[in-house]
Amino acid sequence: MRCEQYHRNYHGWARKCVISLIPLCELSQGEMQTVATRNGLATNSSFSKGWKVLPGSDSRPMPCLWPFVGIPSIAHRVRKTAAHWLALIVLAAVPATAKQHPVPLDPKTDDAKCAECHSDLTQGKVVHPAIQMGCSSCHFVRGSGENTRVVLKTPKSTLLCTTCHADKKAENHGKRVHAPVARDCLQCHDPHHSANKALLKKVTSGGKDDNLCLKCHTQGVNVPEKGSRHAALDMGCDTCHITHKTGDSGKEEFAFHLTKAVPALCVDCHDVKDRKLVEAHKGQPFAGAVCTNCHEPHQSQLPKLMQAYVHPPFADKTCEVCHEAAQGGKVKLTQAQVPALCSSCHDEVAKKIASAKFPHAGAQGDCTDCHDPHAGRYPRFVRPNPVAVCLGCHTDQAEALKTKNVTHNPVSSQCSICHAPHGGENAKLLRAKDNDLCLECHGPEAKGAKVPNSDKVSIFSGSVLLPSKYIERTTHLPLVSGKGHPGARHPVSGADPSNPAKQITCLRCHVPHAGDSHLLVTGGVNAAPLCSQCHAKPK
Secondary structure, rough: OOOHHHHHOHHHHHHHHHHHHHHOOOOOOHHHHHHHHHHHHOOOHHHHHHEEEOOOOOOOEEEEEEHHHHHHHHHHHOOHHHEEEEHHHHHHHHOOOOEOOOOOOOOOOOOHHHHHHHHHHHHOEOHHHHHHOOOHEEEEEEEEEOOOEEEOOOOOOOHHOOOOOOOOOOOEEEEEEOHHHHHHHHHOOOEEEEOOOOOOOOOOOOOOOOOOOHHHOOOOOOOOOOEEEEEEEEHHHHHHHHOOOEEEEOOOHHHEEEOOOOOHHHOOOOOOOOOOHHHOOOOOOOOOOOHHEEEOOEEEEOHEEEOOOOOHHHHHOOHHHOOEEEEEEEEEEEOOHHHHHHHOOOOHHHHHHHOEOOHHHHHHOOOHOOOOOOEEHHHHHHHOOOOOOHHOOOOOHHHHHHHHEEOOHHHOOHHOOOOOOOOOOHHHHHOOOOOHHHHHHHOOOOOOOOOOOOOOEEEEEOEEEEEEEHHHHEEEEEEEOOEOOOOOOEEEEEEEEOOEEEEEOHHEEEOOOOOOOOOOOOOOOOOHHHOOOOOOOOO
């Protein structure tokens, strides 16, 4: 199992440390032992008792320092600060990633000696300017004799590259960066020479075997028989993308590293005055529309690159249901107010909004504040996605997601799993009261109801649809008669024995959205203060 898989699946607290873990994964067993003992995470006797390197599951061996995996007490110690992780890497990873040099070298070997064997690395259509600075600007010789290794001066290639290419640093957590930029520059670039611009290992156009981008991405490769594919893919990925472009991930331009924002990017090729294009949009003004609200930019399972979810009147091309002929280059709807127009078809939603015991202020306004009226990537056309649609107003939660180490799965995927977006019968728009909300997914028998002819299950009496594996992967508590978590006889509901005026609920111990503990425990990773709320220390 890859380290990233383990820590994402089982230790959410490591979510921000995954990138930093990678160099450790490449250490030999002996080097791992050195790291662990040097930093007080284990002793040499621990290894003699059976601690060992676990092999990876991919083509490249990815051993794992399993004291971090199997020993909870150690896991608690190493997750105290991100700086601790960085210290491990700095101390040990430099000699870890280099292979033994084929011939012995003196630690004081000069650049001229390297060129005797490696002159081919200094020639090519595009040569890295750093070559002129000498091999020792990036490498140094470690060890001697048969144990000679030529290693990078930094633990990761990214750290070395950004000593010169400082503008490519991925330090600002508020910005979206292309994953290889943060992990390993050498995934895309040859450090010495290349036949391609920017020292790229391959070109960014062509088929799967030729296109560098298609090493990781699959857009345009497997198009459904009745689907559609954007012809711009044949022009090369860099026609629309700049891989090193960074910025606010909430903006599509930066989230997808686009050369410019939509629709300006699209109209570079698509003339908004083209007769066929105007007819396709039924004469409605579209020059300022966000094209990707309705169209997939790469490929689609539908014709015309349509998004996965399409509003029926739009799909049926019955635009006159909602639109009159444009006037003065502007859209004119069949009704003056958007809510009135929407409720002419969605009457049941309008009634729910009006009668909710706990109304949602956001649902009282314009429906198109949250829903695209034509199409979208997500069910019910929420925009820009099922989480960001809420964070535009709930800025406190948006800030927490930036600063906390761990987020609850629904917070990362869809706020409406727990909250009724149009208003509900419970405070905070929760779909159920108290523990009933949490146990819908975490209960001992939680599994959801299978939705016929789909890979979905429904919860909360059909109000929420989820992928079938969503609940399967959720932790199910072994509760019997309201007891069983976190210990066999510990209650999860009822009156608090230490204070009968208070009720025991999930929220007495856990935070619902984001926190600093991998179990979302209130108060951080130390359980003692949490338990002492109810269990006073014996005198």
